[in-house]
Amino acid sequence: MTPPARIDVQDPFYTKEKRVKKSSMLAADAWLDSSLYDMGQSAGRGWTKFQDIMSIFRVRGILRLFVELLSDAFTFGAIGAVLMTALALPAFDATATGEFNKAEDYSVVFQDRYGNEIGRRGIRSDDSVALADMPDYLVKATLATEDRRFYDHFGIDVVGTLRAIASNASGDSGTQGGSSITQQLAKNLFLSSERTIERKVIEAFLAVWLEWHYSKDQILKLYFDHAYMGGGNFGVVAASDFYFGKKVQDISLAEAAMLSGLFKAPTKYAPHVDLAASRARANLVLTNMVAAGFLTEGQVTAARRHPATPVDRTADINSPNYFLDWAFEEAKTVIEASHHTSNNFVVRTTIDTTLQKYAEDAVTSTVRDSGAQYDVEQAAMVVTDTKGAVRAMVGGVDYGKSQFNRAIVSNRQPGSSYKIFVYAEALEQLGLTPQDLITDRPVCIGDWCPQNYGRNYKGSITLASALAQSLNTVAVTLSIKTGRDSIAALSHRMGLRADYPITRSLALGVASVSVLDMASSYAVLADEGYKTPAYGINRIASLTGDVIFEAHPDDPRERILSETTVKGMNQMLRGVVTGGTGTKAKIEGVPTVGKSGTTSSYRDAWFCGFTGNYVAAVWFGNDDYHPTRTLTGGNLPAVAWQKFMAYAHTNIEIKPVFGVDFVPEQVVIAATDPSQVEDAPAERPPTLKPAAARKLVDVADLLRTTLRATMPVTDRASTPISVETSGL
Template sequence: MEFKGKLSLWQRIVRAFESFDSWTAFSLNESGRRFGAAYARYAEAMDLFQVRGAKRVGVEILGEGLTLGVGGLLVMLALALPAFREVGGDDWLKKQDLAVTFLDRYGNEVGRRGIRHDDSVSLDEFPDHFLKAVLATEDRRFYEHFGIDVIGTMRAIAVNARASGVVQGGSSLTQQLAKNLFLSNERSLERKIKEAFLALWLEFHLTKSQILKLYLDRAYMGGGSFGAQAAAEFYFGKSIKDVSLSEAAMLAGLFKAPTKYAPHNNLPAARARAADVLSNMVDAGFLTEGQVYAARRNPATPVDRKRETSPDFYLDWAFNELKHLSDDGKLGGDRVLTVRTALDVSIQKQAETAVESMLRQYGDSYDAKQAATVVMDPDGGVRAMVGGRDYGASQFNRATDALRQPGSSFKPFVYTTALLTGKFKPTTIVTDAPLCIGDWCPNNYGRSYSGSMPLATALAKSINTIPVRLSIAIGDGNPKIGRARIIDICRLMGLTTPLVDTVSLPIGAAEVTVLDMTASYAVFANGGKKADPFAAVEVRNSRGDVIYRRDRDLPAPKQIINANVIADMNGMLVKVVEEGTGKKAAIPGVRVAGKTGTTNAYRDAWFVGFTGNLVAGVWFGNDDYQSTNKMTGGSLPAMTWHEMMAPAHQSVELKPIPGVPTTPGGKDAVASASGPKGFEVAASPQRPAVLNPRALDAIGGIDSMMKSIVTRRGPSAFLEPAAETNLFGAARSVGGRMALQ
């Protein structure tokens, strides 16, 4: 019976699903049948290649080896890529650290930092006995292996296993060079893997002679020396070409542990190590026992390299400044530099003496164990830096890296911000009375309140409630806005550390460094200009060319604070010393301005002050933040400031503090070196008269003129009347501009 009529929607959907199901079942069935037939044909074909018996074992091993080999290659590629990234381009051979010689402001050498590096000696010029000493000790199969000494590595593993520790290294000379050039001294499996791949890379790109030469030039050999030539000069005062067998053995012994075996640090250990090197040469067959007998009986003696007193904290900081200049591309590509700094050796020594003297005499009674200080010119040139009591005991620089609360020495930033609003003057009457912000209520040092007084008196007496009231007024009633504006001024003046916005920020609860505080006070001393602290005045490359001069290559300092505001602030800060908490910093005959600072529980004590000539910041406290015995900024810090600065102002032309009248006597006044009453210390030596930078430049001009004449006309030019007249005429013209400082 034929069905007539249209199907409903539901019926059409059902029939569609039935059709799809039927097609799917048929397709799967047909695909399975075809796959089965294809597999049967494949099996029949593979039967033709079937191997039985002993041959099958070989085929299985070959197949597994191929599989593991492919997998191993992929793993090695994954491990090699990070190693090859360490190469970092085509200029890897040119990479080396800075080698810097530092001069003081008058051109006298005061120290070195970075590396001593000299690759001027060719491999052919190295003594044969030195090369044999190195190879016998570091890598006897150097010319036989492909970058990794498999035999040596296995031997080292066996020896170390028997000793239950690391007593013998397995790295080849090429691996050591790879580490020196590209990697750190970190002891890790990752570094060893990178080292192995980089050794293979070096062997592929360089000859054996090139690898050996690079190793001898770049290996660290103690005493700041990199390379055999620099080490020979440092330890024996001669070229590597001239070292004896005993000296060569001592130098070759440094590669394993340069600090441990450095002869200027531990001569007995260095000689014992040299004896081992001589034994290695005999064992390797390079020399006979008879040939090394004389070297054993007469071990090498290095030149005297006893450490002389040097401004180490200053030089560490100055070296970091040079690194930043180099990273910024301001020094070109030369890595051997000579830097004239702003360092004043006489002030540096006086600062070190003052810090040690105060801690030795009063440190125990005040329970204070550490101190730090920075002295600088008003333009930011750092003349002296003491980062702690003893550099040998701790190289941590408390002047640049320690974050400490400044206490009331922070208040001048608050007062400056208040004056900038135009709402206040030094004569403005303010009231010292109880005040609370939320549940925080600031108290004064004496737990009492003084009522109404001029703003200048509030700063001189270091009243705590006044800067808090000022922060509210600065923010037009909102203390948070006021503190934000204060922080902006602090940043503008030179405080670079994070300043946490708390209600107690106006009275010095934030953390700062001595260097930043001193640089910020320099803004008061120079009339309102930014004073970024610096060490490098002039930098010369290895050829003697001037590649950087601060006054030439950097823009002139910007005026950041209005001169009238600075004048008002300076007038108030002078009162702090003459009438307030900073009296012990006073120098007879010299106008001094500054501010004391003391933090909660007496953990930190400060005095930061300035004259028209110099700025200095002083901090006393303890590294573990332990409280002192009621030490305030007006005691040891102010006394230390006086002991440093009084000699520094002798025999110099006294400059006025901007906006402050000079002391009666003006330029003829001479600073006294006597200590504050009740705190007498040993008399300070009078600061020697030295040439100021203008005189130094003048002498430099004469020197350049003389060299120019010799170059053009020869030494006989000085015998000619015309040249003599020109030379001494020039000398008279520049000599008139010389001045003693």
């Protein structure tokens, strides 16, 4: 038997026989076909079952009409729900923040330093009275006129709305609107006053939201507090005080009816706008109360016969208006920074009403008596104590004619009153003293060569004499030695806030300053060298008692000048008054110091200075910048300054000035006429009215002259005499 031939597996030409396999694609195709067939069969059976089920609900005849109408109603209802939801989105946004509309402004009651009310600014608003404390007839008058079904509806008075639509269609001008109290509140709290369909839809949503989140009494209280009542008043509490001068708890039925009549159209029915229309509207409110069953006709008869009479608001209450305008802006800055939710605040200021009257009298009488002679029409004054508290502010001669506050606007050049910065920097930086000599001679910076007022030169002279005589060339020489940049920097540290260019004439007062800032700057010297910015607010609190600001004048402050520099400056400024350009500011018995200032072409005239008690800066000039008739700072400004200081130092302890060797002898004069004495809080002794103070100052001057005449001739120049006047 022949053995089989051996096969060489390495043979490259050998091909192994392979078994044929079935294709997987064929199986997939078969599965897909069968699946589709099964799905079709299932769908067919399902449709047959659906038809069988629906046949049960099939209706015919008249019943089908109702079914179709119901179906369309559901369809359109769904569309309407989507549309209403879209319109309500702004309402959702309004409530999401949880914040109500802010009133147009803040309501601020201002008090003087002793807590007496001196005026108001902004809106008038007060939310401090609880609903339970308001008169019952005020609540009923409001409900009878604005929303009789207030305690029954869900925020939208459907019946009232339909009635209002029918009334408007018939041309009747009914006494009730279609909006409920809740809807009116929603508008006041969240919306503007525009009249559109979209706003009414949003208002309706907000009304429902308010009903869900607040009780009826809470809603009514919010309504009473936020409704605009005309005359800048928001809420019935403020309106009661404004129109009747009463607390809302004390108003009569007739007054309550007049207030309730304001809700519909406050600008139309406000009693100070149209008293007849206001009374007619109040009479209609009384009729509504009878119709609603709240009162009987007999109970409202007296109110009809004796309608409410508003108080007269036209009289001038002599408020320190320039100061209040400034204090209001300062208060708003503090309030906004505090993020307090209230709009109503009480601000205790630093103003002293007696000193304010003295300041106003000093300024206006000086302009009245001598303004025409020097062709000057305006003046301003700021008075502070030595710690910076503003005691008086006069922004012009007549607030009724011009509310422009010339005391705080930084647009005037100070002239030589700026030289305190030049000399203080020289004493501080160069170590000079008032007795050091300096040469008064021509000096030039480039092609600019300043001259002295008398166009002459004094040669070798002490710094004290140079400042007393206000020598321009010496001031420029000092500015060259210290550098003008350092002088400007010192002026800003001492109190000047406005930026100004640093020019070669800076030493002569070519800068932009305000009267308020000059008072702050001189206060640094009055307060022994410490930074003493002027401030007018002691305390700010909400009506609920939340204190959001309180001044602390005794807190540590930055030292600006050394004691040595302050002593030297005060000694030199004392020389300005005793024998320099400011002699008209001298007051016998009072250590007065200061500096005059006059700008080129006599456009501005200043006198700034202080005593141990008060600091005052005075400016005279014209609003249109036309030059005066050679008016200098040592003339009318010094006269007005002296008038005020003479008044202000009656009946007070005269304090010394730091660095000035002056100890007055006290002589007391008594004013025996009680009618000439101002009322004053217990913290302050009684003081004289300005006219009486002037007379008393004249008597004091006469007494000093008489006493000095009795002294030996050798003692007259060296012995100071002080007359302390008393208003007792």
